[in-house]
Amino acid sequence: MSIAEVNAAPTRLKGRFSAMVVCWILGLGSLVSWNSMLTIGDYYYKLFPEYHPARVLTLVYQPFAFGTIATLSYYESRIDTRRRNITGYTLFFLSTLLLVILDLATSGKGGIGSYIGVCILVAAFGVADALVQGGMVGDLSLMSPEFIQSFLAGLAASGALTSALRLMTKAAFQKSDNGLRKGAMLFLAISTFLEFLCIFLYANFFPKLPIVKHYRSNAASEGSTTVSADLAAAGIQTQTEDDAKTLERLSNKQLFFQNIDYMLGIFLIYVLTLSIFPGFLYENTGSHQLGSWYPLVLIAMYNVWDLISRYIPLVKCLKLESRKGLMVSILSRFLLIPAFYFTAKYGDQGWMIMLISFLGLTNGYLTVCVLTVAPKGYKGPEQNALGNLLVVCLLGGIFAGVALDWLWLIGNDKF
Template identity: 30%
Template sequence: MEAKEEATISLLNHNHNKHDNNEEIISKENNIIIPQDSLNLAYIIYFILGTGFLLPWNAFITAVDYFHYLYPDQSINRIFSVVYYSFSLVFLLIIFYFRKFNAYVRINLGLGLFLLALLVVPLIDLFYIKGRSGLNYGLYVTVGAVGLSGVANALVEGGVMGSAAELPDRYMQAVLSGTSASGVLVSFMRIFTKAVYPQDIHGLRDSAILYFIVAILFVVICIFLYNVVSHLPIIKHYNKLRTQVVSQNKRDQNDCSLSTGSIWEIMQKIKWYGFGVSLIYIVTLSIFPGSVTEDVHSIILGDWYAILLITCFNVFDFVGKSLTAVYLLDNANIALGACFARLLFYPLYLGCLDGPEFFRTEIPVISLTCLLGLTTGYFASVVMILAPKRVQLQHAETTGILIAVFLILGLAIGSILSWFWLI
């Protein structure tokens, strides 16, 4: 029995590193019964969790018309971006340092903080703002809610991605596709809530409040589903295998505790993947949503233009991340080369802002925004799926958290660079 267990663990590590389907290979070689993901329930829940931990951020930036009315003299999305990702980065680094903090508690706490942050907007509107614009105290409280969402994101994103990194590739792909689906869902929610109410200040307030209430209900669903997924047989199976790997390595006197040296070894293996993820989001966040929603304008579309551009980006980001389920580029050199090639978006967007008149019209700007979303989604997914497979299974969770750190680092740097478009 012990020999059989060791063979299973060996195969699991081998297949984890080769991106193969662990279930089929291990079951064939060792006659082990692998629980099935009945009705793809675990996959669907990880998809919804990916949607959930980015939904609050997307909710804040997609209500751009509402916040622009309340605070007309502020670069709202640029402020939101810097605050959100700065808080998220700092707290993710703190969480990583104290990584013994239980992931189950971490994720539930983060989802609870998301609820509090989303509740701020409708409550402050009902009891303080009441449709009036230019109230700076309202802006300060809203920015504080955005910062609280950043803290919650650090708690939830690192935990969910670390958990998915220990599972077969399809679950990380589910999380990443879910993050893009979040943007699509929020964009269409905003379009619907804006369309069903009168196009005046009362309609704008009512649509924004309804929009945030729907987002709150979605986070409640995420809390319920997260507490369900850990009890599914397939998740229990992989958690047990991970425990076996750790126990086996300890028996072999291979200490699994993550010292500074072992973390450095992991960093050496994934450094280029991490740099690629950071570069992708530096380019994207320095352009979107700040420049896309605040620096380009349309006489025809009016305040619908920013919402349309955000929707286009989110839809194509979702398409890009979903494409990895059909074709996953397994050549890291090509993927990293594509990350560098995306620097070309800078001169292209400069053309849309200051170039010939044609390039500043709706069609070129919308097309370029769609391409920005597509390349962000696909290449970020490729790099983030491949990175955890560079290490052994017992280090996959740590690698997933490290990749999340690189991701948020890129987002934070990009959000700061977005202010340079104003210079």
């Protein structure tokens, strides 16, 4: 079948709901392993109490994620998106499986050797994250905004799911021997299965959906070469690479400066979020009535509201599309920094739960608004490139936020 036949086919809109479900699952798989690591932070604090695992592991993760996505974005137009995404999900699968094997091999004991092993696998998570997030956001940017929204909702769902499971496993294993370890192993086993499911869905099911073939065929007709392998997997003939080169497109530099406010906005969203979540919640919120449940409840509330807020833009009248409005909203979030500081110092746990819920609500809502509005008005190859550039800024914001998170330890006797 040729591209023209796919574009003219009356069935091109079939499979929209299936595509949204698969995008949601692929989003879930993009962060479920890493969110499992964050959610079982109490287990790693027990194994490595002197090494600040919530902060150190996040700091290890981010340079590899940011460095990889920056490199991939530079060469984005030459990279096979299908191979990139499958490689990313496979790396997630293998790294998560190796975390289970490492824990079994060391019998759940701490020590610097085990900690270094965990850090190496966390670095692999960072590389996988860059492969998948940039690849998927770029690929979905040339499709329907609903697909990006579903993918981003799946990202948030990974946090909500792991938080819910963590609370259940803590309650179930609280009185048993090695309860923390059993819960952690259950988490990692579930994550391993979900990563394998993502490999199967992306490689065999997603590219064959009629609506996906339609969008990718349109992108190929506009000069995109990154979709060629996925179209070939669906049995569609594409134009040659030489033909694609004759079609003009904006450079990455031009795209960046045309969308500088979106780039800065997504960067600032995650600078703020990661300067608070999760390190501040584990080490700077003090002791309260909830005891060891307190940081888990805070993380769960953040994840739940982050997930809920990513569906709000589906209601058209509630979606913020104004460029000025988005920037004002993003900058206003920085008022949360003094709010968290004074609440941790003087407030009760109820106020902290309310604040962390608002942090999650604004994080998810603004992320979806930026990533669905920015690609409008561009051709397929440019949308793919812009999606990759936005993920570069997103991961750059996370990296900066993780580094700034250490400032909360100034004057803290744990530093």
